[in-house]
Amino acid sequence: MDVPLPHLDRPFDYLVPEALDAEAQPGVRVKVRFAGQLVDGWLLERAESSAHPKLAYLEKVVSSVPVLSPEVARLARAVADRYAGSLADVLRLAVPPRHARAEKAVTADPDAPADADARPGGRAEVDPRGWRDYPAGPALLRALTDGRPARAVWSALPGEDWADRYADAVAATVAGGRGAVVVVADARDLDRLDAALTAVLGAGRHVRLTAADGPARRYRAFLAARRRDVAVVIGTRAAMFAPVERLGLVAIWDDGDDLHAEPRAPYPHARDVLLTRAQLGDAAALVGGYARSAEAQLLVETSWAREVVADRAVVRARTPAMAPTGDDPQLARDPGAASARLPSLAWTSARDALRADLPVLVQVPRRGYVPSVACADCRTPARCPHCAGPLALPSAQGTPACRWCGRVAAAYACPECGGRRLRASVTGARRTAEELGRAFPGVPVRTSGREEVLATVPGGAGLVIATPGAEPVADGGYGAVLLLDSWALLTRADLRAGEEALRRWMAAAALARPGTAGGRVVVVADGALAPVQALLRWDSAWFAARELAERRELGFPPAVRMASVTGVAEAVSDLLDGARLPDGAEVLGPVPADEGRERMLVRVPRSRAAALAEALHAAAGQRSARKAADPVRLQVDPLVLF
Numbered sequence: 001m002d003v004p005l006p007h008l009d010r011p012f013d014y015l016v017p018e019a020l021d022a023e024a025q026p027g028v029r030v031k032v033r034f035a036g037q038l039v040d041g042w043l044l045e046r047a048e049s050s051a052h053p054k055l056a057y058l059e060k061v062v063s064s065v066p067v068l069s070p071e072v073a074r075l076a077r078a079v080a081d082r083y084a085g086s087l088a089d090v091l092r093l094a095v096p097p098r099h100a101r102a103e104k105a106v107t108a109d110p111d112a113p114a115d116a117d118a119r120p121g122g123r124a125e126v127d128p129r130g131w132r133d134y135p136a137g138p139a140l141l142r143a144l145t146d147g148r149p150a151r152a153v154w155s156a157l158p159g160e161d162w163a164d165r166y167a168d169a170v171a172a173t174v175a176g177g178r179g180a181v182v183v184v185a186d187a188r189d190l191d192r193l194d195a196a197l198t199a200v201l202g203a204g205r206h207v208r209l210t211a212a213d214g215p216a217r218r219y220r221a222f223l224a225a226r227r228r229d230v231a232v233v234i235g236t237r238a239a240m241f242a243p244v245e246r247l248g249l250v251a252i253w254d255d256g257d258d259l260h261a262e263p264r265a266p267y268p269h270a271r272d273v274l275l276t277r278a279q280l281g282d283a284a285a286l287v288g289g290y291a292r293s294a295e296a297q298l299l300v301e302t303s304w305a306r307e308v309v310a311d312r313a314v315v316r317a318r319t320p321a322m323a324p325t326g327d328d329p330q331l332a333r334d335p336g337a338a339s340a341r342l343p344s345l346a347w348t349s350a351r352d353a354l355r356a357d358l359p360v361l362v363q364v365p366r367r368g369y370v371p372s373v374a375c376a377d378c379r380t381p382a383r384c385p386h387c388a389g390p391l392a393l394p395s396a397q398g399t400p401a402c403r404w405c406g407r408v409a410a411a412y413a414c415p416e417c418g419g420r421r422l423r424a425s426v427t428g429a430r431r432t433a434e435e436l437g438r439a440f441p442g443v444p445v446r447t448s449g450r451e452e453v454l455a456t457v458p459g460g461a462g463l464v465i466a467t468p469g470a471e472p473v474a475d476g477g478y479g480a481v482l483l484l485d486s487w488a489l490l491t492r493a494d495l496r497a498g499e500e501a502l503r504r505w506m507a508a509a510a511l512a513r514p515g516t517a518g519g520r521v522v523v524v525a526d527g528a529l530a531p532v533q534a535l536l537r538w539d540s541a542w543f544a545a546r547e548l549a550e551r552r553e554l555g556f557p558p559a560v561r562m563a564s565v566t567g568v569a570e571a572v573s574d575l576l577d578g579a580r581l582p583d584g585a586e587v588l589g590p591v592p593a594d595e596g597r598e599r600m601l602v603r604v605p606r607s608r609a610a611a612l613a614e615a616l617h618a619a620a621g622q623r624s625a626r627k628a629a630d631p632v633r634l635q636v637d638p639l640v641l642f
Contacts, residue, residue: 026070079272266636267638275287342439466508474511574628579615
C-alpha cells in the first residue's frame with residue numbers, strides 16, 4: 001500500500017471479487033480499504049489462499065495495465081532494504097504517476113504487435129573502432145554482444161566523445177538480443193546521448209525517460225519500455241528503474257555528479273541502484289567518466305569490475321599541454337602568481353589561443369559561500385583528531401569543535417606541517433566576463449551558467465566564461481582552458497572536495513584540443529597538490545586509489561557505511577535508543593543541523609551495512625507504530641557528510 005509509515009512496510013492480503021478477476025493481475029494499480037480509508041496500492045501477487053482468516057475485498061483496479069514488472073518490484077525491495085526505507089517510497093520513484101490520456105493513447109489497441117525493429121535482436125551495427133584506444137574496449141563489446149555480464153569502470157580520454165562510446169556499447173547489447181538502461185546527470189548530456197543513439201540504432205529504437213519532459217511524455221516513454229516496444233531507455237536518474245525486459249546492460253556516465261543522488265526518501269543514488277540491478281539481473285554494468293570516483297575505484301579494487309583505460313602513450317598523445325601556476329618555476333618567473341586571479345601564464349595562454357583564432361574556455365566556481373576551516377600555514381583542511389570529521393570555528397577567536405562528534409579540539413595540530421593556527425576560508429566567485437572583456441577588447445564573450453547553459457559554441461576566437469558543469473563544447477576544441485579560483489573548490493568543507501575539484505577540472509580540460517594541435521590547460525593552483533598532479537598526468541585512477549586508501553584510514557565512505565539521523569534532539573535519541581545497532585557501530589554526535597534540529601552519524605564496517613539499515617528501519621517502524629509526533633530523517637550513505 002502507498003502508505004508512508006515504516007511499520008506498515010509489508011504486503012497485505014485482500015480478496016479479489018469475481019468482477020475484477022480478469023483485471024486484477026500482478027503489477028496493476030489498485031485501491032483498497034485500509035483503516036477506514038481508501039488508499040492506493042500495488043498488486044504484487046495472486047495466490048490461492050491466505051494465512052489470515054478474515055480478509056477485505058479489493059475495491060478497485062485503477063488501470064488494467066501492469067506497470068510494475070516483477071524485476072522492478074524485486075529491485076525496489078532491495079533498494080528499500082539497502083537505504084533503510086520503505087517499498088512504497090521506492091515505488092513512487094520507480095513508476096511515474098499515471099497519466100490517463102497518455103495511457104489510453106498507447107493502449108488503444110493492446111493486441112497490436114510491437115515494431116519488430118524496436119525489439120531486442122533487431123538491426124544494430126557494432127563498430128569496435130571507437131574503443132580501439134582502450135586495450136580492453138573491444139573485449140567489452142564482444143562480451144556485451146555475447147550476453148555476458150561484463151562489469152567495467154571506464155576512464156575516458158581527453159576529447160573523447162563519450163556519447164558515441166556509450167552508443168557503441170548499447171548497440172552491442174541490442175545486437176546480442178538484450179536491452180539497456182543508460183543514466184546521465186542532466187538534460188545536456190541526455191541530448192548528446194540521444195543524438196548518438198539515434199545515429200547508431202536508428203530513429204524510434206530507444207526512448208528518453210526524464211521528469212523534465214513532463215508527465216505525459218514521461219509516462220508514454222515508460223509504457224513503451226514496459227510494453228517492450230523499445231529495448232533501450234536513456235534518461236536522468238528517473239530512468240534508473242526503467243522496466244526494460246531482458247536487461248543486458250546498465251550504464252551510468254559521470255557517477256560522481258551529485259545530480260545522480262535522489263533528493264527524496266529514501267535518497268538512493270543512481271549508481272548504486274544500477275549496480276544492484278546488474279547484480280540481481282546478471283547484467284553487464286558500465287561506469288564511465290573522465291574522472292573516477294572513490295566508489296568506482298572500490299569496484300575495481302574488490303574485483304567486482306575491471307578497469308578500461310588507455311595506455312600511457314595514447315594518453316600523452318591525446319592530452320592537451322597542462323601547466324599549474326603555483327609551482328616553484330612559475331613563481332620564480334611571476335612572483336604574483338600566488339595571489340593573482342589571472343596569473344601571467346594564464347593570460348599569455350589565452351592571448352596566444354585568441355591570436356590563433358581559437359576559442360578560450362574560462363572555468364570559474366559557482367556563486368555562493370561555503371565556510372570551512374583549514375590550517376593557516378599550509379591550507380590543509382582541519383580534521384577532528386577523534387573521528388576525522390571537519391572542524392568548525394564558532395567565532396573568530398573560538399576553540400575549534402567537530403561537526404560530527406561535537407568534541408572540542410583545543411590542542412589541534414596540523415598533521416601535515418604541525419601548525420596550530422587555523423583560519424576560516426570562504427569560498428565563492430563572481431563572474432569574470434566583464435574583466436576579461438576589458439582585458440581582450442574586441443573579442444566576443446559568452447557566458448554559460450545558471451541563467452543560460454550553452455550546449456555548443458563556434459570554433460573561432462572568443463571567450464567562454466562557464467561555471468563547473470556548464471562548459472559548452474567548442475567546434476574543433478578549445479585552444480586554451482583556464483581553471484581559475486581553484487581554492488574555491490579545494491578548500492570546501494566537504495569529504496569529496498578534492499575528488500569534485502578534479503572531476504570538474506577534467507570535464508573542462510577534456511574539451512581542449514590535444515597538445516600537438518595547440519591545446520593548453522592552465523590550472524591556477526599549486527602543482528604539488530594531489531588533485532593537480534592527477535590532472536597534469538590525466539590519471540584519475542591514481543587519485544581515486546589514493547583517496548580510497550585515505551578514507552579507509554580515516555573511516556570515511558565508501559570504505560565504511562554511514563547513516564545520518566536528523567531531527568529534534570528527543571526524536572533522534574528515541575530512535576537510536578530503540579535501534580539494535582550491529583556490533584562495531586560507532587555513534588558520532590550530536591551536532592547542530594538546522595531549524596533547531598540536530599544530527600547524529602552512525603558508522604559501521606561495510607560487512608555490517610545490511611544490519612545497520614535493518615536496525616534503523618526497525619527502529620523507525622517502532623516509532624511509527626507508537627505514533628511518535630516528531631519526524632526523523634534517515635539517510636544511509638548521505639552524499640554530504642559535512
